[in-house]
Amino acid sequence: MNEAKEKPPDDSFSLALIGSGGAGVMTAGQILLDAAAEAGYFGLMTRSTGPQIRGGEAAAVLRLGVTPVGCPDDRIDLLVALDWGKAEYFSDELALDADSVVIADSAEGEPPVWVTDSGARHYAVRLSELAREHSGLRANIIAVGIVGALVGLDFECMKNTIKRRLTGKGSLLLNVIQTGLLASISETESLQCACRLAPPQPQPRWLLTGNEAVGMGALRGGVRFCAAYPITPSTEIQEWLARRLPEVGGCLVQAEDELASINMCIGASFGGVPAMTATSGPGLSLMVEALGLAVATETPLVVVDVMRGGPSTGIPTKSEQADLAIAVYGAHGDAPRLVLAPNGISDCVTTTQWAVFLAEALQCPAVVLSDQFLGQSRTAINPPKDREWHAERRRAPADIADFQRFGDSSDGVSMMGIPGTPGSEYTATGLSHKPSARPSAMPADHRLQLDKRRRKLEQFDYGDDWADIEGDGSLGLLTWGSTTQAAREAVARVCADGSAVRLVSLRLIAPLDPVRIARVLEGIDRLLVVEQSHGAQFFRYLRAVCELPPHTRSLAEPGPLPLRPGRIAAALRVLEMEQVK
Amino acid sequence: MSKEHHVKPRALAHKDYKSSYKPVWCAGCGDFGVLNALTKSLAALEIPTEQVALISGIGCSSRLPAYTRAYGFHGVHGRALPVAAGLAISRPELTVIAVGGDGDGFSIGGNHFIHACRRNANFSYLVMDNAVYGMTKGQASPTTESDWTGSKLAPQGTHQPPFQPLEMALAAGAPFIARAFSNAPNELAQIIREAIEFPGFAFVQILSPCVTFRPEQLNWKKQVHEAFTPTADKREAYLKLLDDDGIGTGILYRAPRPCFQPDNSVPQSLEAIAASFEVE
Numbered sequence: 001m002n003e004a005k006e007k008p009p010d011d012s013f014s015l016a017l018i019g020s021g022g023a024g025v026m027t028a029g030q031i032l033l034d035a036a037a038e039a040g041y042f043g044l045m046t047r048s049t050g051p052q053i054r055g056g057e058a059a060a061v062l063r064l065g066v067t068p069v070g071c072p073d074d075r076i077d078l079l080v081a082l083d084w085g086k087a088e089y090f091s092d093e094l095a096l097d098a099d100s101v102v103i104a105d106s107a108e109g110e111p112p113v114w115v116t117d118s119g120a121r122h123y124a125v126r127l128s129e130l131a132r133e134h135s136g137l138r139a140n141i142i143a144v145g146i147v148g149a150l151v152g153l154d155f156e157c158m159k160n161t162i163k164r165r166l167t168g169k170g171s172l173l174l175n176v177i178q179t180g181l182l183a184s185i186s187e188t189e190s191l192q193c194a195c196r197l198a199p200p201q202p203q204p205r206w207l208l209t210g211n212e213a214v215g216m217g218a219l220r221g222g223v224r225f226c227a228a229y230p231i232t233p234s235t236e237i238q239e240w241l242a243r244r245l246p247e248v249g250g251c252l253v254q255a256e257d258e259l260a261s262i263n264m265c266i267g268a269s270f271g272g273v274p275a276m277t278a279t280s281g282p283g284l285s286l287m288v289e290a291l292g293l294a295v296a297t298e299t300p301l302v303v304v305d306v307m308r309g310g311p312s313t314g315i316p317t318k319s320e321q322a323d324l325a326i327a328v329y330g331a332h333g334d335a336p337r338l339v340l341a342p343n344g345i346s347d348c349v350t351t352t353q354w355a356v357f358l359a360e361a362l363q364c365p366a367v368v369l370s371d372q373f374l375g376q377s378r379t380a381i382n383p384p385k386d387r388e389w390h391a392e393r394r395r396a397p398a399d400i401a402d403f404q405r406f407g408d409s410s411d412g413v414s415m416m417g418i419p420g421t422p423g424s425e426y427t428a429t430g431l432s433h434k435p436s437a438r439p440s441a442m443p444a445d446h447r448l449q450l451d452k453r454r455r456k457l458e459q460f461d462y463g464d465d466w467a468d469i470e471g472d473g474s475l476g477l478l479t480w481g482s483t484t485q486a487a488r489e490a491v492a493r494v495c496a497d498g499s500a501v502r503l504v505s506l507r508l509i510a511p512l513d514p515v516r517i518a519r520v521l522e523g524i525d526r527l528l529v530v531e532q533s534h535g536a537q538f539f540r541y542l543r544a545v546c547e548l549p550p551h552t553r554s555l556a557e558p559g560p561l562p563l564r565p566g567r568i569a570a571a572l573r574v575l576e577m578e579q580v581k
Numbered sequence: 582m583s584k585e586h587h588v589k590p591r592a593l594a595h596k597d598y599k600s601s602y603k604p605v606w607c608a609g610c611g612d613f614g615v616l617n618a619l620t621k622s623l624a625a626l627e628i629p630t631e632q633v634a635l636i637s638g639i640g641c642s643s644r645l646p647a648y649t650r651a652y653g654f655h656g657v658h659g660r661a662l663p664v665a666a667g668l669a670i671s672r673p674e675l676t677v678i679a680v681g682g683d684g685d686g687f688s689i690g691g692n693h694f695i696h697a698c699r700r701n702a703n704f705s706y707l708v709m710d711n712a713v714y715g716m717t718k719g720q721a722s723p724t725t726e727s728d729w730t731g732s733k734l735a736p737q738g739t740h741q742p743p744f745q746p747l748e749m750a751l752a753a754g755a756p757f758i759a760r761a762f763s764n765a766p767n768e769l770a771q772i773i774r775e776a777i778e779f780p781g782f783a784f785v786q787i788l789s790p791c792v793t794f795r796p797e798q799l800n801w802k803k804q805v806h807e808a809f810t811p812t813a814d815k816r817e818a819y820l821k822l823l824d825d826d827g828i829g830t831g832i833l834y835r836a837p838r839p840c841f842q843p844d845n846s847v848p849q850s851l852e853a854i855a856a857s858f859e860v861e
Contacts, residue, residue, distance in 0.1 A: 037860045164861065206858040216858070219851055225671045227663070243846075244854055251843025253670060256696035260663035263656065267636065267667025270654050271675065275667070293657050380860065386851070419652040419668070419675050422631040427600075427646045427653030438602065439647065439655075 012065035013151060013195050014073040016094050017143060019082030021049065021056045024140030027165065029060025030378065031144050032153070033207070034161040037380035039154045040202030042068045044345075046377045046562070048093060049317050057086035059094065064151065066198050068381060070344050070485030074566035076100055077195050078150065079120070080143045082127060084108050087115070093561055096120040101193045103127075103146065105139060123191055130187065134180035136173050145184030152196040155181070206346075206383045210374035211236035213348035213384075214304055215244060218276050220349070221356025222391030223302065224250030225275040227264035229257055229283060232316040233372040234306035237278040258286040262303065266290060269299050270428060272418035274360055274391040276302040281310045281323050284330065284367075291365050292331035295453060297428040298363040298406065298414065300393060302355050307371040309559045318560030319373035321481055322533040327367040328510045328541060336454045338366035339510035343468060343484035345374055349384040351507055354465060357389035362456055363413060369509065371532075373562055374482045396424035406449060407435040412456030457511045466508035469520050473500025475576055476524035476549070479531060480506045480538055483563050487530050490568035499576060509541075517546040525580045527552040530568055534558035551580045595624040598633075600650050605641075611789030611798075612642050612709050614763035618770040619678070619707070620649065625774060633676045636665040638690060640682040641716050642709035642789065659689030662697040662706065669704040670841065676777060677704035684714050687723040687744045694746075697782055698753035702841045705776040705783040708746065709763070711791035711798060719794035731794065747833055748822050750784045751815065757783035758818070759832040762805045763790070772832060781840045788828060804828050811835040 017025040026047060033045045041064050048059040061076075063069045075095045081087060081104040096102065096118035104111060106124035115122070125146065127139040141162070148158045162177055208216070214237050218226075226245060228238040242252040250273075255261040258279055265275035279287065284305045294301045307323045309315030327339045338358050342351035352368055359366040396403055396415040405426040407414050414435075417424025431439040432446045440446070468484070471491065479487045484505040491501045504520050506512075521527065527549045531538040536556035542548060555571045557563055598620035606612050623633060633651035637643035639658035646653025656664050665679040686694055686708045697706065712729075714720040720734045723744035730738050750758045757779045761769040769787065776783035788805060790798035808829020812818055813836035821833060 034860070160861070205860045207860050208858045212858070216855060219854065225667065227667060244849075246844050246846035247849035247854065248851065249848070251670065253666070253841075253843075255663065256692055259660060260666075260693055260696070263660040263663035264667030264670075266656070267654070267664035267669075268671035269667075270652075270664070271634070271668045271672040273671040275671070289657050290660065297654070297656075383855070383859070386855075417652070419634045419672060420631055422629065425630055425650055425652050427635075427649075427655055429647070429655040430657055431655065 011067065011198050012063050012069050012073065013197055014061070014063045014076050015078040015080065015147060016059050016061045016076050016090070017080045017082070018057070018059045018087055018090055020085040021058045023058070023082045024138055025058050025060045025082060028140040028144050029062055031158070031161050031165055032147055033062060033378060033380065034165070035148060035153050035157040036064045036151070037205045037207050038157040038161060040200035040205070041065060041197065041380065042205070043380045044069045044072070044377055045379070046072055046373065048090065057089040059090050061094070064197060066200055071489060071565065072562055074564040078103070078147065078193065079115070080147060081105065081108065081111070082139050082143060084112055087112050101191070101195070103191070121192070125187055130180065130183055134176045134183065136176045137180040141177055141180055142184040145181035146188050149185040149188040150191065150193050150195050204383060205380045207378065207380050208345070209236060209376060209378045210342070210345040210348045210370055211306065211376065212240050213345055214278070214352045214368070214370060214375070215240040217349040217352025218302065218356060219244060219248055220386050221353040221389060222274045222360070223276040223356055224248065225265065225268035225273045226277060227253040227255045227261045228277050228279065229255050229261050231280045231283045233308055233375050234278045234280045234304065236375065237304060237306070258283040259290065262287040262290040262301070265301050266294055266299050269301050270419070272393070272395070274300065274356055276304065276356070278304040278306065280306050280308050280316070282313060284323060284326060288326065288330040291337065292333060292335045293430045294365040295331065295335040295337055296430045298416070298453070299365070299428070300359040300363050301365040302352070302359050302368060303365060304352065304368040304370060306375040307369060315560045317372065319371045319482070319562060320533060320559030321369070321371060321483060321531050322535065322537060322558070323369060324509065324533065324537040324541065327369055334450055334454070336457050336511065337364055338362065338457065339369065340366060340507060341369040341481035341509055342374060343481055343505045343507060345377060345379045346381045346384045348374055350387060353387055353389050356391055360391040360393045361413070362460060363393070363416060364457065369481055371482050396421060399423040404435040405437040406433060408448060408452050411459055412452045458513070462508055466506070466513070466516065467520065468505040468507065470503045471495065471501055473502050474523060474525045475499060475572065476502045476504065476521060476527040477572060478504045478527055478529045478542070480509060483530055483532050486563045486565045487568050489565035490572060493565060493569045494572045501572065512545045514546040521549060524549050525551055526575050526578065528555055528572055528575050529553070530555045530563070532557060532559055532563050551578065593624055593627070593630065595620040598623045598630060598650050600648055602647050604648050605644055607793045609792040610641070611711060611763035611791070612645065614766060614769065615642070615707065615709055615787055615789055616645055616648055618766055618773055621770045622774040622777060625770070626777060628676050632674070633678070634668055636668065636677065636679045637661050638681045638685040639716070640685045640714070642680060642682040643685055645680045659685055660693065661685065662690060662693040665704045665706070666697060666700065666702045669702045670843065673703060673842065678777065679704060679706045681708060683708060683710040683712060683724045684722040687746060691723070695749065695753045698750050698755035698784065700841045701754070701756060701782045701838060703781055705779070705785065707773065707776070707785050707787055709787050709789035710746070711789050711795060712743070713791050713794045715791050715794055745822070746786045747825070751818055751822065751834060755784045756781045756836050756838050757832070758834040759785045760788070760809070760830050761785055762788045762801065762830050764802050765805065765830070768830065775832065779835070780837055801828060805830055807831050809833040
């Protein structure tokens with residue numbers, strides 16, 4: 001159901017297309033991913049650009065596989081450079097070695113030093129010349145033909161995908177493209193490149209980004225209102241919902257700022273309409289006051305934070321997991337809320353759907369921590385199923401006697417009066433209040449509401465979805481969110497060497513149940529906590545809430561580069577060698 | 582199978598729109614007059630209590646929702662307008678009224694004010710303006726005169742020209758703009774009624790004296806005068822404002838334009854939307 005449950009790729013191929021912004025590498029990458037998916041492969045395409053929106057450098061990094069792929073590999077099998085213009089920007093990101101193959105336009109001259117130093121085999125190919133021979137073609141399409149031929153993609157799939165992508169450009173151009181593709185394919189005959197993938201097992205695939213997946217999960221959960229302010233890298237969630245919400249009877253408002261966004265959602269949700277906003281770190285900072293308001297007024301709400309490099313404006317186009325602390329604690333006073341994290345692109349659908357359900361059931365804001373890697377990567381996956389999680393709020397019936405909006409109950413959840421319902425008129429307030437909603441500064445009233453709001457989150461039965469737990473052994477790896485994909489592959493590599501490792505990936509970050517954590521960590525004497533943050537926020541949070549095995553190590557690395565399976569596997573192997581006292 | 586039952590609408594008097602809570606306002610506060618006029622207007626319009634939602638931020642006047650029998654939302658400082666907009670847009674059948682003070686609306690909430698005027702969602706906004714922060718004991722607000730030295734936070738005066746709510750509303754595109762006085766009950770109730778009935782964003786600045794921190798505002802009773810008659814001509818409205826002394830009342834501008842409402846799309850099932858992700 002989630003890619004989380006599927007085994008890591010044992011047959012995959014990694015390639016990168018680089019060029020100056022505008023050269024069409026992203027288009028070429030998308031065509032290849034789409035064609036691979038149509039042929040029945042799985043795949044993942046991450047985008048790498050500088051902070052500028054246009055121009056600058058651009059890389060489409062693809063990994064194609066016969067089985068699901070969730071993260072980039074440590075190294076690149078094939079690098080195609082349309083030009084070497086700003087290629088230096090990728091020297092940290094695209095690891096080449098003696099087994100790698102580099103194809104660059106013959107007009108571009110020698111590759112930069114980081115490429116030649118890697119020992120990779122270099123071929124100069126007439127990319128732009130071939131493109132010129134077919135007027136109307138650009139070098140990026142020639143690159144598609146070459147890569148497709150090397151990987152073994154079906155020609156028809158490539159042609160169909162190009163036709164769809166470049167539709168409306170006329171049949172003449174399509175003929176040119178077809179001839180150009182064939183010419184570029186014949187060019188590859190002289191290349192020595194062992195990158196052919198095994199034949200796939202074609203079956204229905206979804207092609208989508210994590211941001212689109214969040215939108216789909218929100219609709220499935222029942223979100224019918226969204227107010228948001230554009231911010232990289234969350235904007236595609238808003239754009240997707242702007243088109244889709246009206247189709248299901250909802251709407252999206254582009255608000256004047258993030259404060260307005262979250263408060264509009266609170267207004268809609270107060271009116272009984274499940275609401276969501278999407279933002280990134282700087283926007284979440286602006287929302288924390290209203291987050292506390294939603295806690296105090298017990299207003300259901302989903303806030304999706306697509307994390308990027310921080311603090312402050314940070315790196316808008318690259319990933320990090322460093323908003324965990326603000327998501328869990330951001331607000332004044334004691335303001336417990338739900339925090340959830342999807343651990344893959346497919347899981348963005350599932351976790352967002354769950355977040356809507358939980359927020360509505362528990363009358364509480366839920367923060368969903370996605371990140372740039374999940375949000376803006378595009379992937380071919382098995383279609384995620386619609387789960388039985390649909391917004392269901394405990395509403396006051398009409399003409400109820402003695403309505404107590406914030407009345408305590410055994411599970412801490414109260415009945416909510418929805419405007420339009422006679423008999424349950426009340427005024428929600430961020431002031432400390434009595435069960436009736438009447439403002440109160442009395443210690444007992446304050447205590448009761450604090451107790452109830454915490455208890456309702458802690459007592460709820462979250463089922464088995466609070467974490468993904470795989471494998472067994474005395475060696476453990478505990479992680480969360482998007483890092484899970486690289487961690488899973490690292491675990492697979494270490495296990496392939498004969499070790500036994502238990503992988504625990506948290507989907508429910510808050511509330512965190514120390515008893516459950518202790519149970520899943522039973523028998524583990526060495527534990528590695530893995531995250532993508534400089535300050536080890538996850539590790540410190542766990543240490544504050546749970547008992548961890550005495551021999552616990554933290555692997556916390558900041559963005560913006562993705563944590564690679566190799567780095568995690570190495571840390572696991574070091575930990576395995578350490579003597580437990 | 583749902584059971585239909587027809588309930589004869591109850592005739593409600595204006596006191597039926599009041600809650601059992603005793604206002605925390607000082608004796609003589611202008612906000613009492615606004616509460617009275619508002620409940621009178623609701624009764625006159627025969628809007629059932631459950632169909633009304635009063636939205637506020639922070640401040641003395643923002644306590645008003647709790648003093649009514651209706652749905653209410655008392656949120657955070659300056660953010661009443663987005664809450665009201667979210668509710669009005671997602672539940673268009675409700676009568677949504679945002680209320681608050683000059684600090685809440687024009688200072689911390691200034692940006693939302695501008696964009697509420699532009700957006701034109703269907704709700705009313707009543708600002709009880711006393712040109713002072715009452716709840717924090719007497720600091721200058723955006724509408725305070727520049728030479729007022731009564732504040733410990735600006736003992737030499739603010740040295741800033743007062744914010745002009747009506748001019749700002751007109752410039753930002755509000756389609757209904759009025760000023761009223763809390764101590765002129767009939768006129769105030771009539772203007773509130775017209776604001777509620779107006780299809781779109783209706784802004785009413787209500788001069789509402791703070792007898793505690795600005796006792797000189799008691800003189801408003803003698804000074805306030807009728808100044809505006811409704812016009813749909815923006816030029817005429819601007820000219821009126823150039824002659825305005827800040828305490829003239831009436832509906833300045835009334836020019837309906839299409840309300841903000843979500844676009845209609847061709848309905849799709851969730852399955853159809855999910856299918857759009859399928860590889861062709």
